[in-house]
Amino acid sequence: MKTTADFNMVNAYIPGRANIEPATEAMIARRNALLGPAYRLMYEHPLHIVRGEGAWLMDPQGRRYLDAYNNVTSLGHCHPAVAEAICRQVQTLATNTRYLHDTILELAERLLASVPGTDLAHLMLTCTGSEANDLAYRIAKVRTGGTGVIVTDTAYHGITDAVSQFSPSLGPTVDLGPHVRLVPAPRQYHAEGADLGERFTRDVEAAIADLQRHGIKPAALIVDSLFTSDGILPEPAGFLKGAVEAIQRAGGLFIADEVQPGFGRTGGHMWGFQRHGLKPDIVTLGKPMGNGQPIAGLLATADALAEFGEYSRYFNTFAGNTVSCAAALAVLETIEREQLMPHAAKVGQLLLDGIAGLAARHEAIGDVRGAGLFVGVELVSDRTTRAADRGLTSRVVNLMRDKGVLLSACAQGHNVLKIRPPLVLSAEQAGMVIDVLDQSLAEAQLTSPRSA
Numbered sequence: 001m002k003t004t005a006d007f008n009m010v011n012a013y014i015p016g017r018a019n020i021e022p023a024t025e026a027m028i029a030r031r032n033a034l035l036g037p038a039y040r041l042m043y044e045h046p047l048h049i050v051r052g053e054g055a056w057l058m059d060p061q062g063r064r065y066l067d068a069y070n071n072v073t074s075l076g077h078c079h080p081a082v083a084e085a086i087c088r089q090v091q092t093l094a095t096n097t098r099y100l101h102d103t104i105l106e107l108a109e110r111l112l113a114s115v116p117g118t119d120l121a122h123l124m125l126t127c128t129g130s131e132a133n134d135l136a137y138r139i140a141k142v143r144t145g146g147t148g149v150i151v152t153d154t155a156y157h158g159i160t161d162a163v164s165q166f167s168p169s170l171g172p173t174v175d176l177g178p179h180v181r182l183v184p185a186p187r188q189y190h191a192e193g194a195d196l197g198e199r200f201t202r203d204v205e206a207a208i209a210d211l212q213r214h215g216i217k218p219a220a221l222i223v224d225s226l227f228t229s230d231g232i233l234p235e236p237a238g239f240l241k242g243a244v245e246a247i248q249r250a251g252g253l254f255i256a257d258e259v260q261p262g263f264g265r266t267g268g269h270m271w272g273f274q275r276h277g278l279k280p281d282i283v284t285l286g287k288p289m290g291n292g293q294p295i296a297g298l299l300a301t302a303d304a305l306a307e308f309g310e311y312s313r314y315f316n317t318f319a320g321n322t323v324s325c326a327a328a329l330a331v332l333e334t335i336e337r338e339q340l341m342p343h344a345a346k347v348g349q350l351l352l353d354g355i356a357g358l359a360a361r362h363e364a365i366g367d368v369r370g371a372g373l374f375v376g377v378e379l380v381s382d383r384t385t386r387a388a389d390r391g392l393t394s395r396v397v398n399l400m401r402d403k404g405v406l407l408s409a410c411a412q413g414h415n416v417l418k419i420r421p422p423l424v425l426s427a428e429q430a431g432m433v434i435d436v437l438d439q440s441l442a443e444a445q446l447t448s449p450r451s452a
Contacts, residue, residue, distance in 0.1 A: 011397035011409055013041040020045055042408065043401045052077025055422045055429055057406070068407045068421040068433050071260055074288035075334050076424040082291045085330035089323045097125070097320040104325045110332050111285075111299060114270045118279045122305055125297040125320035129259035129286020130158030132296045135314070136282045137162055137220065139300060140253045142308040143281075146217030149177075150207045150247065152185040154412045156229040157222055157257055166222065169229045179216050181207035185230030185412075186239065201242030208250045218252035220282075225272030226261040231411030232369060232376030232418065234266070240276040253304060254278070259286035259296070260374075264335050264423060267345030267372025275371065291331050295324035340423040341372075347430050348372040351419070354434035362441045364392055373425060376410070377417040377437070388413025392444055399440035405433055 013028075020028075028046065031039070047065065051058040054076040057065045067077070075082065089103075097104060108123040126132045141147055149166045151157065156169040164170055165177040176182070183203040186196045204221060211218050221243060227233035244254045261272025262285055269275050271283065281304045286296035297319070308314075318324070335341065352370045355377055359365040366380035379396065381389040393415045400407060410418045419433065 011043055011394050011401075013044055013046045024048060044398045045401065047401070047406075055425050064404065065401070066405045066421075066429055066432055068405055068419050068425070070406075070422070071265070071420050072287045073292045074263055074265065074423050075291045075331060075340070076422040077292075079291055079330075079334065079424075081334045081337075082293070082327050082330045085326045086293060086323055089326035092322075094321055094323045096317055098315070101322055101325075103322050103329065104320050107325050107329050107332075110329065114332075115274075115283070115299060119301040119303070120280070120283060120299040121302040122300050123297055124300065124305075124314065125295065125325075126316055127294045127296060127319050127324075128158070129257075129284060129296045130160050130163055131316070131319070132259070132284040132286055132298050133158045133163045133222065133255070133257060134160040136222070136255045136284050136298050136300075138312075139282060139298075139304055139308045140220040140255065142312065143253060143304050143306075144217065144219045144251055146219035146252065147179040148181065148208075148211035148216040148218040148220075148252070149179060150181050150183060150204055150211075150218070150221045150252075152223065152227060152230050153182045154185060154230045154410075155222075155224065157224075178214075179211070179219075181211055183207050185227050186233055187231060195239075196236065197239035197242050200239060201246055204243040205246045208246060208252075212250075218247060218250045220253045220255050221247035222255040222257055224257045224260055225276060225278075226266070226371065226374055228260045228374075228418070229410050231378065231416040232374060234275070234369060234371040234374070237275045238277055240273075240278060244278055244280075248281075253281035255282045255284060256280040257284050259284060260420070263288045263331065264341040264344055265372055265374055265420075267341060267348050270335075270341065272371075289331060290324055290327040293324050293327035294318070295328050335423070338424075344372040344423050347425055347427055348375070350427055351375055351425075351430040351433060354430065355419075355437060358434070358438050358441065361438070362445070364389060364441060364445060370419075373421055373423055375417075375419040377419065378411070379415045379417065388415035390414045393417065395444035395447065396437070396440045399443055400436050403436045403440060405436040407433075 048059055049057045050060050055067055057067050151166045154169045157163050157167045164174050166180045186200045208218050247254055256273040258271050264270055266272055273280055281301055283299040289295050352375055356368040364379050366383050366386050367378040369376050379389045379393045381387045393409050408418045410416050
């Protein structure tokens with residue numbers, strides 16, 4: 001089954017579209033020749049970045065760009081505590097999990113302590129979030145004896161062969177497996193007059209029934225609890241409970257993909273699934289875990305892992321290496337020491353309220369939603385119908401880049417601005433995002449085809 005999403009990002013560089021200086025064109029040509037055609041660049045006018053500090057990125061000329069998008073370095077670029085932990089460890093020991101060392105055990109204890117009230121009991125480490133979701137799916141298949149996977153219709157869960165088959169946002173070049181069922185993301189306008197939780201639960205139950213009707217046993221429901229690729233859909237808290245209960249009744253596992261919602265991003269909780277009061281069978285971790293150092297993994301219940309551990313040997317040469325574990329420990333310590341969760345809640349509310357206030361001046365803003373330092377701004381051509389305005393979204397993203405603020409877009413209609421800054425974003429920097437968005441919306445609408 002082919003996916004129907006458009007593979008090209010709404011704000012991506014397309015050769016010949018922008019007036020680009022010769023030096024940048026030469027670098028792009030060199031990159032294409034060396035790296036091949038599968039890589040993509042962001043923005044119509046790609047950026048050449050040479051340095052990062054906190055929420056700022058700098059180009060060769062020293063111009064600063066406010067990074068309101070990059071979740072990988074969620075503590076900010078080149079955070080001193082993480083950089084020092086990496087340097088200290090790499091000068092001491094860099095080895096793998098076949099040897100005993102304390103750091104991985106301390107990391108496991110710290111992570112498992114962050115999920116009270118669940119049955120999560122074990123940590124397994126990988127290098128990337130894609131690997132974590134791949135491993136979670138392997139575990140789910142062994143535990144359940146099934147292969148069926150249920151995901152939302154614009155989900156992204158990774159790039160391995162197995163996981164790409166249930167990542168419909170990768171686009172029409174990727175085949176969804178016959179064992180995959182898509183359910184509509186719980187978009188507010190898809191469930192007018194209905195309870196979102198009830199609607200989403202019914203959709204998941206229908207997907208389970210369809211798998212069973214085709215002789216496919218359900219293995220897992222995997223969900224990003226902020227529905228990031230689907231358009232950032234955080235509310236109402238708790239609406240996922242019914243769907244999780246449905247997959248578990250059917251003998252499948254619930255996998256909470258915390259690669260983007262996790263590590264304090266939502267402000268009120270360490271993990272996105274905690275906002276919904278859920279007890280996952282597996283939680284997958286990625287991107288921000290090492291603040292740029294490649295480390296990812298999963299937390300799992302003893303029940304989920306028992307049979308897999310008995311019959312499968314797991315070893316990943318680089319996963320769990322001492323340097324990456326030191327970086328991950330520094331991340332957890334920094335979140336706590338710098339009180340970044342309450343900071344994300346406070347500054348995130350300023351950001352959310354400020355952008356919501358722009359709706360009075362800009363009819364193109366159809367909805368503003370978010371949790372902590374994760375905000376989605378839906379841009380529409382008609383507020384009544386909530387018709388997606390992809391063209392306007394692309395113009396706004398690229399105008400903001402030109403004005404020094406970096407963000408991206410997501411959702412099925414490619415019309416939701418994805419604002420996901422480092423957790424260290426200051427109130428002043430949040431104000432810059434709001435002001436530049438205000439200016440860019442005004443400018444983009446003046447130059448839109450409808451205003452011509």
